[in-house]
Amino acid sequence: MSLHTTENIEKTTLIRKYSPLTCDVLSELRNSGEYCDVILRTDDQHLFKVHRAILCSCSSFFRALFTNGMNETTDQIVDIHDINGDIMNLIIDYVYTREIKFNDNNIYEILSAANQLQVLELFSLCENYLYEKLNPENILGIREFASFFYCKKLCEQTEIYLLTNFTEISIKSQEFLELNLEQIIDILNSDELNIKSEEAVFDAVIRWIDYKVDERKKNIVDLLKCVRLGLLTTNFFIEKVKCHPYIINNETCKPLVIDTLKYLYELDVDTYQDLFVQNPIARPRIPHEIIFVCGGWSGGSPTSVIELYDTRADKWFQLPFNDRFPRAYHGIVTINNFIYVIGGFDGMEYFNSCRIFDLKILQWNEIAPMNVKRCYVSVTVLDGLIYAMGGFDGHSRQSTAERYSPNSNQWLPIPPMHAQRSDASATVLQNRIYICGGFNGQECMNSAEYFDPKTNQWTMIAPMRNRRSGIGVIAFHNSIYAIGGFNGSTRMNSGERYNPKTNTWLSMPDMYNPRSNFAIENKLKFFLHRREN
The missing domain is CATH 1.25.40.420 (Serine Threonine Protein Phosphatase 5, Tetratricopeptide repeat)
Structure with a gap:
């Protein structure tokens, strides 16, 4: 099973639990044999003087072995089977120094040994190394290897790579x-x-x-x-x-x-x-071959119609799976072949209700309602959770926000934004949720802010150069792009790009046509315009 690497050896360092000085001291103690209290012996008769406490600190296997009350607890020599001396030496070096050298010839033996000895951090490093080496020639072999050793993360990564390529x-x-x-x-x-x-x-x-x-x-x-x-x-x-x-x-x-x-x-x-x-x-393969359009404003009123675009036939099809009620100005996201429709408006009532459409069985179901009614809501997904921010409840623009977990079917509030905003747009960059522009009930806005789930806080960033409601916002190549929108008097064809490192917005070339309230997709870089009277 070849990895087809351009370099035979790569040095991998994990974030240290010990300081560099501590690692140096521990390694020196091992090399000199000072305070070593056990000798490990492999099947090929290699001997390694080590410290029980050091091995226990990073391996549940050794922790169980040395504390089970059996002979290994007190024996001076403990046999380790099914791992050869060269691989054992690399693993012990890693335990003491937190550094290891992988290459095409040793990676599989190291992963197998790390799995046997339950050195989980090293096991994860092996998975990362193999993932980085994936290519069309070796993917299936690595996939089979990952399955054999129950490498959950690597199994998922190889499956995605296989299906994608x-x-x-x-x-x-x-x-x-x-x-x-x-x-x-x-x-x-x-x-x-x-x-x-x-x-x-x-x-x-x-x-x-x-x-x-x-x-x-x-x-x-x-x-x-x-x-x-x-x-x-x-x-x-x-x-x-x-x-x-x-x-x-x-x-x-x-x-x-x-x-x-x-x-x-x-x-x-x-x-x-x-x-x-x-x-x-x-039956279409999901999600690469079809485009779904759910609800919206049509012919002067909201609609519940679902349409599907088949790329093979180059045709739109109206499906017999319409939602129960018409809905417009809602948010929509997808997770794991499910389409989530969030909030909206039916011409009379503002919704906090949410619906889910299962793309595999083509069926609608109700999910838990939001805590607040929201149309013109901004939605996005981060780490498998749906975030709904701002919107209009029929009386006022909202600064509140909430988060939905598909696993628990529950919406929970998160801290409110610094500004009330509807008709804004949100995206995710570097594990933060950015929301830009919108309308606060009195004026179109140029302010922007981000939410960090780790700190559970909203932070204002530099304002955009232009006020933009009905804006298109997307993350691409470590930048936030804000495009089009309505500034209070006219729809715009201008755009600007935000750099998180410098906290600055820079202008970008204008589009050919002004537009607001449109969809934007980062894989194909296309825009879908929504006409408004």
């Missing part, structure tokens, strides 16, 4: 070709597989079969069921799939081929819209 991995990785049938089906069935088109999945299936064609071609129907055939273009399906040698004369594939042809025909004549996401052969 699947197309490149399926083309470049020899390890991909070595996967067994169960493993490849598990990957291809994921709703979160990030692909530009379903053609990449079909091509990956064929590459995997071609690698051991005599052994694997019998599995074509099982693998074809993993391909969302209804998301392929009609031309690709007819020219590449239906006529493929593995499929054309395979009787077990015929029902799939017929169902797909029927679906693609109905889609092409535009009579299949309402059932689009319900057909299993055309």
Whole structure:
């Protein structure tokens, strides 16, 4: 399992629990043998004089070993099995100095030994090192290794990397070709597989079969069921799939081929819209292929309609899963394939109610209401928690803010902002929540502030150069960008950038068109304008 690194050895230092001087003294005591009270012996007969107390301070394994009342509590020589002397020496050096050198040849043995000895800080360092070395050629091997040793963080990281970079991995990785049938089906069935088109999945299936064609071609129907055939273009399906040698004369594939042809025909004549996401052969992969629009102001009144944009068909579809009540001027965020709709206004009533839409089962549910009614609310997500700030309750603009935990289904107040504001916009940068601009009931605002969950405090920052209500705010490359908005007399096409290090705003080039009350996305850098009369 190669890491394909450009440097063979890297020195990794963890934040020290001991001062450098303390580490130097402890290391000197170990090297001289002073006050050592036990000798560790590995299977290859390497001996290490150490201090029980030092080992206990960073390893629950040694803490249990030396305090269990058994022979190891008093024995002068204690045997350590299944770890060779060279690796044991590196781990003991780390315990005393908090430094260690990783390379391609020792990282897996060090992680295994750190796991066995329960040196958790070193175990975490190993996970970080392997994550930094991930590439399309080694991802699947590291993923399997992480699973074997129950490396929870590394398992999650490799899964995200695999799903995000699947197309490149399926083309470049020899390890991909070595996967067994169960493993490849598990990957291809994921709703979160990030692909530009379903053609990449079909091509990956064929590459995997071609690698051991005599052994694997019998599995074509099982693998074809993993391909969302209804998301392929009609031309690709007819020219590449239906006529493929593995499929054309395979009787077990015929029902799939017929169902797909029927679906693609109905889609092409535009009579299949309402059932689009319900057909299993055309179930969109989430979240890379579809855009949801929920509620809003339409035709002079709020709406409950949900529309979906299918990038493959280049069409909008109105879904039969509308929310129970119309809602506009609400906040909306996503967490783990759930869409959260926060607060809003139905033309008569201001809401503190909140709704959740499950993208997997396409179902709406009510969640706990906020403590305060809020429309024109600013919302964002940090560390899996939803923050709702400011807004209008029908009487006054709010300075209050609150935080929602999906795990407990509970909203709890956080300290109020320094200013009342609705029509503001919020974003997250460096584990802080920034909120900028807005309207306080009398004037459009240029003030901005941030909330730090660690200190549970709001802090004012330098004001923007322009007043902006209905502003677009986003964090990108360690800066906050504030774009467009309404200054009290006109909608603007100007923007400015905030540098947290210098606490200053700098102007940026103007947009082509003035706009306010729009959506902004940092991955594609696009803007969605909301027209207002």
